Amino acid sequence: MENVDYIIVGDGYAALFFAHQLIKNEKSFVIFSEGRKSASQVSAGIINPVVLKKFTTFWKAQEQIDHLKTTLDEIEVYTGKNYLIDAPIHRIFHDENEQHLWLKKSENEDLKEFLSKEFRKLDIIKNDFGSGKVDQSARLDVAGFFNDLFRHFEDHSKWVREKFNYALLNVSGSSYKNFTFKNIIFCEGMGVKENPFFSDIQVNPNKGHHIKLRLSKAIPDDITIKKKHFLFPVNNDLHFYGGTYDREQLHHHIDDSAVEQLVNGLSGFYPYDFEIGEVNFGFRPTVKDRRPIIGKHPDYSCLHVFNGLGARGILNGCYFSKSLYDCIENNIPLPEEVSLTRFK
Known part of the structure; x- marks a missing residue:
């Protein structure tokens, strides 16, 4: 039997950003992934602190942006690449009213660092009313991020390329096949509906x-x-x-x-x-309240779920991977806003 601190089940942003927390903190782990293209792996990779339909922001937007930049710098240490693409979002205005609303919202304390007051007329495309730039927005090199991290896992014998079989999990004995573990993190996206331990979570x-x-x-x-x-x-x-x-x-x-x-x-x-x-x-x-669902199983303290990242998978996955790690390893309570218990 091989003893590891963690088993991670999944192949999206939640799984990979949590794996980074384990690498950073020198914890042993294996990640179970079939190597399929998850929703994360075909995502746009947009990093955006603004809701561009209403020109509003969201909970912990600045903290999440800052944490992502730090995390990508840390990942660069062992992959040799930084996956942040400096290509800020330019939102095309539909009419003058949107221009005025943008400028008005840019005075708000929670938006002034995100909504640039300088408008730009873009070449080639139709944009009669110009466009507004979202400061601190960017993109992730999605293909490079997933390819390089899984290659890193494979090179260090941390990737088991197969589907996780719940029937073979011995929770009381903390074992799965030829592994013993301290904790399992299920980061399965909509695959969680097949998970007998967390199939009832509200995603x-x-x-x-x-x-x-x-x-x-x-x-x-x-x-x-x-x-x-x-x-x-x-x-x-x-x-x-x-x-x-x-x-x-x-x-x-x-x-x-x-x-x-x-x-x-x-x-x-x-x-x-x-x-x-x-x-x-x-x-x-x-999730109906647009926040992740994170926490441990009510009956099995070694089983944890990290899910519900939604359309902000990069920011949510990066920021809350640390929250989950700190909860498990340092007994720091999860924010109630993302805790699994908030729906009970």
């Missing part, structure tokens, strides 16, 4: 589609454009555009209506020809 699927496309006329590559959805370059001359939100059509195949929505959305501000290269979708685990 709901939100299906998101995005398209990767070839543009006939290039857009500025130092920004992330946002109108209804996000548009930015990725690689191999492809651009990302998405993603949609759907709580109703939850089948596991591409929804043509979602693709049509994206094509219409892009055509509304990009007046040139484009060609769709690929279509992807994933299921975001969302």
Whole structure:
């Protein structure tokens, strides 16, 4: 038997950012992942402290932004790369009223560090009323982040590339197959519904589609454009555009209506020809109060859940991985706002 401090089950932002906490604190672990493309791995990677529909912010936005930058610097030490892409969001204004609202909101104490008062007229695309820049916004190199971290796990014999089998878990004996452990962290996204220990937690699927496309006329590559959805370059001359939100059509195949929505959305501000290269979708685990669900099992103190990151998976996953680690290792209580117990 191999003894480890932690077993992590999952392959998204929650799993990888928690794994970083263990690396940072020199804890032993293995991560169980089939190597599939999770919702996190097909996400846009947007790092954004502003709700761009209403020009508002959210709980702990500045703390989460600051913590993410520190964490990515720490990860760079052992992967050799920093995955932060300095391409701030520029929100296209629909009309003059949005310009005025943006300026008014930029005076608010909680928004003044995020909403730039300098507007920009973007080249190539339709933006008659210009765009507003979101300060401190950026993107994550999603493919590089997941590829490099899983390679690091594999190189250090920390990755078990298989599906976790709940039937083989001996909780009372703190063992699973050929491992003994102190704690297990389940970071399974919507896969948690198959988990007999946490299947009742209140996460709901939100299906998101995005398209990767070839543009006939290039857009500025130092920004992330946002109108209804996000548009930015990725690689191999492809651009990302998405993603949609759907709580109703939850089948596991591409929804043509979602693709049509994206094509219409892009055509509304990009007046040139484009060609769709690929279509992807994933299921975001969302919670009604839009905050993660974190905590230990009521009967088995060695089992923990880290879920419900929603559309802010990068910020939530990074920031609250430390909260969960501190709760387990240092007996620091979780914030009630994200605790599993808040729904009991």
